[in-house]
Amino acid sequence: MAEAEEAGDKRPSPEALLALAEREERGRGRLRVFLGAAPGVGKTYAMLSGARRLRAEGVDVVVGLVETHGRADTAALIEGIEVLARKPVPYRGRVLMEFDIDAALARRPALLVVDELAHTNAPDSRHPKRYQDVEELVAAGIDVWTALNIQHLESLSDVVSRLTGVRVRETVPDTVLEAADEVVVVDITPDELIARLKEGKVYLPENARRAVDHFFKPANLTALRELALRRTADRVDDQMVAYLRQNAIEGPWPTAERLLVCVGPDPLSATVVRTAGRLASGLNASWVAVHLDRPDARPLPAEVRQRLDETLRLAERLGAETARLTARDLPEELLRYARRENITQIVLGRSRAGLLARLMRHSLPDEIVRRAADIGVHIVTDAAAAMGRERRPRSKPEPRRLAHGLAGAALAVAAAVALGLGISHVIDLPNISMIFLAAVVLCALLLGRLSAVAAAVLSFLAYNFFFIEPVHTFTVAKPHELFALVIFLFVATTVGSLAGRVRDQAEMTRRRVVTTQALYDFSRKLSGTAKLEDVLWAVVAQVQGTIGGRILLFLPEGRDIALAASWPPEDQLEATEWAAARWAYVRGEVAGWRSKTLPKAQHQFRPLRTSQGTVGVIGVQPKDTTKPLAGEDERALEAILDQAAVAIERTRLVDETAQAKAAVESERLRSALLSSISHDLRTPLASILGAVTSLRDLGGRMPQEARDDLLAAIEEETRRLSRFVSNLLDMTRLEAGALDLARDWIDMADVLRAAMRSAATAFPGRAIDVRRQPGAMLVKGNAALLEQVLFNLLDNADKYAGRGTPTVVSLTREGDRVVLAVTDEGPGIPADQLDRVFDKFHRVAHGDGRAAGTGLGLAICRGIVGALGGTIRAESPVAEGRGTRLVVTLPAGEPVIEAEAKDGDAKEATT
Incomplete structure (x- = not known):
């Protein structure tokens, strides 16, 4: 048992098998990337050499685009291979020759060679970058070989710039390399590469000398080589782990790490994101980029907000999830989110803060380091940030808003001066500064913090000029009044700033409440909308x-x-x-x-x-x-x-569910129809065939009584077969709306007598007790169809009621309704099937488990009665736990024409 359990645990990883299935998706091509540390290592040469070998083996190989850079040995490898013509693209007065993706898709070779994966396409091209062209080709089912230098990877571009001093402008997301089916490392030593460069095998002589002096230094090449080998080693490790998981091979799996990186609007955040991307790649870890914001934060300027959005998109390109958090205590909210998302390491950036900032408050990295007891924290600094404190981005007020704020401050202070002068002529008010303080608060509440600060300064000057001795000057005679004036300025500025901040927070809260309410209303609207068209217009x-x-x-x-x-x-x-x-x-x-x-x-x-x-x-x-x-x-x-x-x-799932339900119901009806046909056609036909065969073979030697019994059996089975076929045809006409419903005034007593005559012939051994209320029972309907309804009800009672038990038929009038009921003393109908007995092909089983009838009779009754404006229902049990009553209710009436005719007859008889 233990061995079985142990063997049962050794199962392939479902996630690994799913990833393998996705990579082997039918119709998708394969991507091979030739990766090198620097230009000139031989990526293109190795790629073309392999392509020539495959072409010699009969593979359809086409060169979509290859840059030889004047290398004769590379150009020689292209000879004999079909090369697609490049597409001319006009740009700023000249023509750029670009890769023609449409021609490649139309040619559709087995293998397409496309060089320089990180190339930026000409403006107005279908895709801005060539790697996007390659992705479309692979998705179309074409195998692609391409080449890439390690410095063009997005997550390594800043490292390469710092190492070599050369800024990398063309980059490729790391996910492109991770999605490649094969990565081939083309590697040579730095000394060999420099030698090739000096020999003119990489660039032209003049370009080669500049390259050796700048980029192609031994230290730079060694660092780039290490980056290429490390990234390839990480990929090989990923492939090995995937293989082990797919084949259920035991081994120590890497510890599951999850990283979180804080993203802000400052330029350092891009460096922090790339650093986190490298850490996540090296640790084989998932990661999330989070932007923190306070609820009272002022909106960022457009260019700063754009930089923040670009940094978040950079994180997404590097494989991160993104999230936005809002809270007053940012460190606490960040750590709460980290623990909820099972974050093991946090990556933060820190710029040099000023002395006052360090004394007044702790920075976010300091607070995170102090509070994060169980989470690792990485602090990223930048050389540019180390040279001096980066200025915090501040939003500049709009000119119109600034003008309105200053004008409002001036008017408020002028009104305070006028009010103060007016009051001072009436009474001696010692604390007249309160009037100016009220003006400052009013400006803060109506116009914001900027207007409040301006009003505080103007109030300081106006209070000094108009109310402090000597008046009409800005000098202060008494020291205590100068002190009071300074205190007033401090209090007015502080109160105005606080009141303005409260106003800004209230405005931001109001906007967020409006947005939240709108989203809530939208959610409620969508939840109550069932039609797809209504959902689309609501969206x-x-x-x-x-x-x-x-x-x-x-x-x-x-x-x-x-x-x-x-x-x-x-x-x-x-x-x-x-x-x-x-x-x-x-x-x-x-x-x-x-x-x-x-x-x-x-x-x-x-x-x-x-x-x-x-x-x-x-x-x-x-x-x-x-x-x-x-x-x-x-x-x-x-x-x-x-x-x-x-x-x-949701709406599509509802539609699909309805379609699936209809398909299931259709299949059920089809099966029921086949079952009914196979039984109800085969049984009477077999009886008829047997009787006819007996009469043909033994007719002359059989007694007359036996021949009469066989003929009666043939007649009975023929009528049974006729009723079944008639029911099928009636059900088909009912569903198609083709049943003749020509209506006329009829007496239900006549319908009852006709149905009783048919029942006496069809069920000669069944006792039927008719209970009819005296008087005419007039309804507007179709006599033949109503006779069929009553006969079907009697047929149903005969099938399900026991032998020797009577069937009771009652016909009464209740107000404006005529009620026809057929009651039997059979075993009854289970409560859960009372409504289903009127469904097509539904049959209630006997006590021995067998079902009688075809399951169409009551369905036809419901269709006819409903078309005539009536209702039909089943009641069970009727008495002593047994019996079934089927009740038909039809609207009663009195024909106007007949009433007039009867009045005429009466007059004529009197005369």
Whole structure:
């Protein structure tokens, strides 16, 4: 048993198998990256050499783009291989020759060679970066070989700049290298590379001399070589761990680490994010980037907010999750979030603070280090920050707002002076400074802190000029009055600043309450909306009301997407808009305005993602496209899109559930129909066939009584078969709405007599007790159909009631309704099946488990009665725990024409 349990535990990791299945997704190509420490190590040469070998083996190899940089040996390797023509792109008066991705997709070779993965494409290209071209080719099922230098990795660009002094402008996200199926390291020693450089095998002689003096130094090349080998070693370790997990091989798994990095609006944050990305990559750890903010913080300037958004997007490109936290105690909130998310290490940046700041308060890194007893903390500094304290970004007031604040302060102080002078002529007020203090508070509450500070300074001067001896001068005669004046300035400034801060906090709280209430109302609206069309229009209206501008919403349609809703209504879109929307849907990435993909588009397209995948795409075009979305608008938009994605998925799941339920019901009915047909057709046909065969073979030798019995059996089974076929046809006509419902005034007593004659023939051994209320029972209906209803009820009673028990038929009038009831003394119907007995093909089993009938008779009754405006119901038990009563209720009436005719007959008889 122990061995079995031990063997049962040695199972492959489901996550590892899922990752393997995703990498081997059908129709996806494979990506091989030739990675080198620096230019000239032989990446392109090795790539082309391998491509030539495959071509010699019969593989369809095409060169999409290769830069030889004048190297003859590299150019010789291209000879004999098909090379795609480059695409000319006009740019600033000259023509750039770029890689033609459309030609590559149309050619669709088995292997495509595309050099220089980190290259930036010409403006107005489909993708800003070549690595995005390669990703599209791989997604299209084409194998791609490409080359990359280690300094172009996003997370290492700042390290390379610090080591070599050369700023790396073209970068590739680390996720591209991680997603590669194979990474081939092309490595040579620094001395060999410098020798090749001097021999002119890398650059032209003049360029080679400059390179040796700057970038190609032995120390730089050694450092780059170490970075390349370390990154490759990390990847090999990842592959080894994945292999072990996929094959259930035991071994010490790496400890699960999770990192958190704090992101701010300062330039140091980008360095902190890259450092955290390298730590996470080295530790094989997931990580999250968090931005902290206080509820009373003033809005950041547009350029600072844009820098913060770019830093968060950088973290996402490096593989991090992002989050925004708001709290008054930032260290406590950060640590609470870290413990809730199982964070093991925190990465912070610290710039040099001024002396006053260090004396007045602790910095965020100091507080985190002091309070984080069980979490590791990494402090990142920057050379630029070490040279001096970076100035904290401050928001500059708008000129109009500044003018209004100063003007309001001046008017408030002038009013205080006038009021003080007026009061001083009436009474001697010793504390007239309170009037000026009230003016300062009024400015703070109405116009903000800036106006309050300005009012405090103006009040200081006006109080001195008009009310302190000697008046009408700015001199102070008595020392205690100077002291009081200074105290007044301090109190007025402090009170004004505090009151202004309270006003700003109240305004920010009001805006957040409005946003929260709007999101809450939107959530309630979505939760009460069942139709997809209503959900789409609610989403479009909410987004438009939040950020303004133009809104587009796309939903999948087959293999493409279609415009499902827009505001204002749109009929035609440019090709760039469609391309960006399709990219956002297929790749699940932001595209269009202010993004890395198709930035020339007028809208920014964002995918609507759920756990099931991308359910749609929304495009937003703000009113002011020159500025990024404000932070509050961005957060509100993200919340709306999350709710919209869930609502769209919910409506689709409801539709799919209804379709699945209908499919199940259709399958059940089909099975029931086949079962009924196989039984109810085969049984009478078998009886008829047996009787006919007996009469043919033995008819002359059989007694007359036996022949009469066989003929009676044939007649009975033929009628039974006729009723079954008739029921099937009637049910089909009812569902198709083709049943003839021609109505006329009829007496239910006539219908009862006709049905009794048919029942006497069909059920000769069944005793039927008829109880009819005297008088006419007139209804407007179809006599033949109502006769069929009553006959079906009698047939049902005959099947389910025991032999020798009577069936009671009652016909009464109750007010404006005619009530027809058929009661039997059978075993009855279970309570949970009283409503289901009128469903098609539903049959109640006998005590021995067998079901009688086809399950169509009562369904036909319900259809006919409902079409005539009546109701039908089942009651069970009736008496002593047994019996079933089927009750039909029809609207009664009195025909006007017949009433007039009867009056005429009466007059004629009197005459």
